[in-house]
Amino acid sequence: MTTLSLATVLAESARRYPDKVAVIDAGARITYHELWQQTREYAAGLRELGIGPGDTIAVMIPNVADFPRVYYAALAVGARVVPVSLLLTADEVAYVLADSQADLLVTHSAFLQVGAAAAQISGTPLANVGPLPAELPAPPRRLEEVSASVPALHTYVTREAEDVAVILYTSGTTGKPKGALLTHLNLVMNAAVNVFDVHPITGDDVVLGCLPLFHTFGQTVGMNATFRLGGTLVLLPRFSGEAAIDLILRENVTIFHGVPTMYIGLLEAAAKAEKLPQLKLCVSGGASLPVAVLERFAAIFGSQIWEGYGLSETSPTATTNQPAYGAKPGTVGHPIWGVEVEIARPEIPERIEFLPTGELGEIVIRGHNVFAGYLNRPEATAEAIVDGWFRTGDLGVKDEQGFISIVDRTKDLIIRGGFNVYPREVEEVIARHPAIQQVAVIGVADETHGEEICAVVVLEDKGLTEEELIDWSRERLGKHKYPRQVRFAESLPLGPSMKVLKRELRAQYSGK
Template sequence: MQLSLATILAEAARRHPERTALIADGERISYATLWHESLRHAAALRSLGVSPGDRVALLAGNVADFVRCYYGILAVGGTVVTIPPMLRPQEVAFLLSDTGARLVLAQSLFADLAHAAVDGNDVTVRTVGDPQRPDALAPLVADSEPLPSYVSRAPDDIAVIFYTSGTTGVPKGAMLTHLNLVMNATVNAFDVHPMSGEDVVMGSLPLFHTFGQSVALNTTFRVGATLILQERFDPDEAIRMMCEYGATIFDGVPTMFVRLAEAAAHHTKLPSLRFCVSGGASLPEVVLRRFEEAFSTTIYEGYGLSETSPTASTNQTLYGARVGSVGHPIWGVEVEIARADIDDRIELLPRGEHGEIVIRGHNVFVGYLNRPEATAEAIVDGWFRTGDIGFIDDDGFIHIVDRKKDLIIRGGFNVYPREVEEVLLKFPGISQVAVIGVPDAELGEEVCAVVVPDKEGAVDPAELQAWAQERLGKHKYPRRVEIVTELPLGPSLKVLKRELRARFGGKS
């Protein structure tokens, strides 16, 4: 049996050659043109010595060249290693060393970063976006005859390696197969939130991240729809682009929905969105309500990880949406709750009980690159241990309580930051909040709320504490409130709580 993730674009080009695949930099690129250009890139990579199974690093933002290179690597049979452009040279160097990648395709904007990362190593850098550079890939592409088709791969061959954010130590490379990613795109497109070729998806999510790459890029192409690329997320520009190009779907993380809801008040015209999908982090109810009211649409909150391709569950039209939940498992995937205090086996818990969320199905990765021990800890009895705490209600809706590592234990009592955050976000004048545990000599940990006020005013810590004390248990309300102008965000726009713990509590 053979299967390639490149099929996603190849089939769309065969079925809908003249339909617009990408809108980038104001240019419309058809499926036929995009696939032809991707096959030219594949031929150029072959001339550089790339063989099936070779790992090729891709360092680029949300530009058309990312897409050409991505499918070009897949078409020649290579494995894509996506690199976040905001990393430091030593961090990029680690990813290259860990994967054994000998070639980096870098957007010219990030050429200096690429060259600094490979300095002194036997790794080649080829840039895209500026054909005049001496290291440009463009001349080689122009001189290459397109491959006649993509190179066949086995379903279990590795298509993409995503690196985790490293919240628990050194980043780990999650290996996703062609089957993992083709199935995730297919199920997302046809079962979860059915799409059609008439849809236009706003691509503000970074393509180097699993959410943007799988849910936005691959899912959109799976149905032959159109993807608008926004190189860097800006809420006002996103609203303008969605209106101009007729966007029908927006995929985003909670911070994007916060900023879009705030920006909506300054626009006389807003896009007519069929629905939106939220993932990457928990979506506070107050944010969901604000956005849905402003844009007159529905947000379907979902759940997944890099290790699960990423979608594992989501609110779906089939089952209905329940605010505060992440819906039901997607087709072909099981999501259950297991005892979190047992590491060497999976012991499932009944409905309603809190425990660790575990997943199995076609979406689960094959393991961490070069880390068999970490893989053995993560995949137990055929289930992937997520490290997230949650429960399943009587109607089958999955609820995320919090990250296992973010749990605060105050005087022997468990405090789940997400629960506290949901309450605090209802306090007038708060735009964003992150709740963390900080060291306390008597209680072990104390509850600390790090607050970003909205643009209209300020937040008084004492007033917030008094307000929260009336609405939260004695062990839950924050005894400490820190006011900041912004929260630290990672490459996927998740709040980096480890940085807040280091800053306010000396705890990583």
């Protein structure tokens, strides 16, 4: 039996770098020694509330220091953590609580209203961190008070390497969200490989924690990886381009992890900023980064964006552009250390059949990062993990140099008059129009062609008309690819991982 706990990530850095600043939260500086001490105090409080090895704790906390405290405290008592998206309604949170059979929900005061309602619906015990409003009729237990009444946990409870550490609910393009089971080994390895094998970063680096910590990208690549290295995480609870630039300059941030919408936000804010930061490393993931955004960012900020790819089910990092192989804009680079990525025939679900280099197919992944399956969903797990490979549902190609390119989700493919149209390809072209800030391309029902191509755009310059954009696109795209319909929107709907929710756009614009 091999024992391993994700709690080790924080415990070891507290041992090695006790006086280094681990977290900066609203100006407050918390050292590794202090953070681990506070975490062990919370862990004792959780144990006092009846939580022990194998139990499940759901967490609804924004990007403040209480997130890592509660996250690692849960791990320290041997429990499994369910980070809950802060964008969900009470009914949606209740579904996650019931599906994961959570033994406790820990909310932050800012999300107590939604959390308390969800806890009541699902019958889940509730505890809170942060100051409670005075007028609450039946206030929940305060974790701080419970923790103060008992001695801190001496050390963390260890687990087996293959035990589940975290359950991440996938936003899923169809149906109810599924709980992806991530093991201690999955998450410790992904954090370590991200900091030691991908990019040349050090414990002196300062990372901006603006990605939601409830999401796999912010949690593993941001928080866990920074703590594994002994770096400093600067927390930003609510992202805006202006707030991010201010904080980066004030705290001398060197590393920025973001999704494409955040890079677009930084570019917007740059136009009004007096001074722009010099970032050592910028990483993009979560959704496809338009090459036009990458090029504009390099021109304005003087920093290269290294684009990567991963999923909740792959802990998350699977591939990334990395110095060892060079970078190729428009691709997601090479697999990370210890992970294999291949292209398989999508039309054969029961086995993995590889395709030759350069052919389009389904991206499949195997390695230390692949999850242990979906919680209580053996059929979905059997469909997803075939012959030891995880079937991603994403379409892509691998070129002669080994670079992987994501073409699209299999579910987002548009078939117009018998021709396959990949929205990503159309979006890349439209994103280059100077009046376009953001674009999402969807298929809408059409009597003649089966599906018609519709571009939903957010404008930088409000003067552009539908006809002008269609004409502009027609000159740059094949006859079957350019959009015949354009819809203007104030913003695009985003999911918890900041991906554009195309199913919502399809529901909104189909039939119009």
